[in-house]
Amino acid sequence: DAFTAPQYATSDPASFAHTSARERWPIIITQGIDDVHKSTWASTDDATVKEGKEIVSELARLKYELQHDRELSPIPDDGEADVKAYNEELAARGNPKWHSVPWLYAECYLYRRISAIFKQTQHWRAYDIFARQKMDTFKSSRPAVLELAARYKDIVSELQQKHTIKGAQTQQELEAAEEVLFREMCEICLWGNATDLSLLTNLSYEDIQKLQGSEARKQSEKNILVNDLDRAFKTLSSAQKAGKKDRRVDIVLDNAGFELFVDLILAGYLVASGLATSVVFHPKSIPWFVSDVLPADFAALLSALAQPQNFYSALSDEDKSAGKTATPLSASELDSLTFLFQHWTSIYAEGQLVLRPNDFWTQAGSYWRLPQGAPELFADLKESELVIFKGDLNYRKLTADAAWPPTTPFTDAIGPMGPGSGVRVLALRTCKADVVVGLPEGKDEELKKMEGGSTDAGGRKWAWSGKWAVVQFSDGKA
Ligand code: F6P
Ligand code: MG
Secondary structure, three states: OOOOOOEOEOOOOOOHHHHHHHHHHHHHHHHHHHHHHHHHHHOOOHHHHHHHHHHHHHHHHHHHHHHOOOEOOOOOOOOOOOHHHHHHHHHHOOOOEOOEOEHHHHHHHHHHHHHHHHHOOOOOOOOOOOHHHHHHHHHHOHHHHHHHHHHHHHHHHHHHHHOOOOOOOOHHHHHHHHHHHHHHHHHHHHHHHHHOHHHHHHOOHHHHHHHHOHHHHHHHHHHEEEEOHHHHHHHHHHHHHOOOOOOEEEEEOOEOOHHHHHHHHHHHHHHHHOOOOEEEEEOOOOOOOOOEOOHHHHHHHHHHHHOHHHHHHOOOHHHHHOOOOOOOOOHHHHHHHHHHHHHHHHHHHOOOEEEOOOHHHHOOOOHHHHHHHOHHHHHHHHOOOEEEEEHHHHHHHHOOOEOOOOOOOHHHHOHHHOOOOOOOEEEEEEOOOOOOOOOOOOHHHHHHHOOOOOOOOOOOHHHHOOOOEEEEEEOOOO
């Protein structure tokens, strides 16, 4: 990659990469081992059990290599097309060790290695070690889901029946209201990301629920350090006013569960308001960074919402043994959830909501490689009015996870995806890693001075927790 700043690496004690490799990743593997254990014990098929035990020992070996700072070993040939690229890059990087390797490459490699363990089995090929966690956290976000469902029904049914937004009398007022709602939906979508599971290792469920309610969202607006939503809105509304027939918005998804739910809220709003005529979702193809969306997660979410009363009344074994009971949904809660489910399935059936996987999203490289490395995908994204990149990892990939000075313009830091690319990029990112660009002069210094804002080694600790966010836009013009 032709960028100038060095990439963050696990050897740098000031970077979150350091803690990630030493503390976070071993925990993630351990949780994976627990999960496979559970599924193995639940199985009655001898061959499945036998393979399950082998998987557990492979995962334990991976954890051992990581914790003892061994070399990253080549990805075994599991029959997938990307093995070669991963291994060539590994060799080109000089067979690095876990504790001194560029963060972005190593973290992608980690999930690819885990996937290879499963891909080489017969009975566990399609198994997702993170699926259980993803659905559990969705269930625990019930209060926020119900609040949003009620609001969604109000807004969308008004748009459908009266082609307006409550309270708007004139065309001008309608447009202003549309923009306000666009902002709100995007911000819901932004903070929905604060709840990803790879950070759950240091966030409690209670913290998460607090993050999800609408009061919390209003409070959090001041935590959005740069907010380009007005420019993104203009892009969509000008295309609409120009009478362009097909106006597509793409969402490069991040996490399943609650975040996918809010992505669907945004998608549904865009279509219902006419700000877009279709929305394309880009999921991952292998279990990725714990909570990222796979096509199966999309199906799981819709089937939970198809029978919400059943979904919410089914208790986990833990809840049962803790003596918990489920509170049934009220008639109006059920009504809102049914409305939302029907709206989503109808736009899906009409082809206005599309799921489009691509292996590029689970390669190890940054998005600086997208134009050359995935030319068809790149051409496809240029067709879109707006490509929304959700979450922290997508932001790290856009900016090549490099140690840019924090005042570097966003458009510079995204390199070939920036000016001249023809892609209109909107990043909705809660900060969970070191890289951050496009900040006003002095902001980083100010945040570092706050309590807990900096590490002893001068690291950008304020940017690790998901408390702060940036919303940045690039219009792709030369
Ligand atoms: O920084 C912690 C981390 O888990 C990174 O590994 C990764 O970039 C990110 O958070 C995952 O978050 P998100 O789901 O928002 O991409
Ligand atoms: Mg994620």
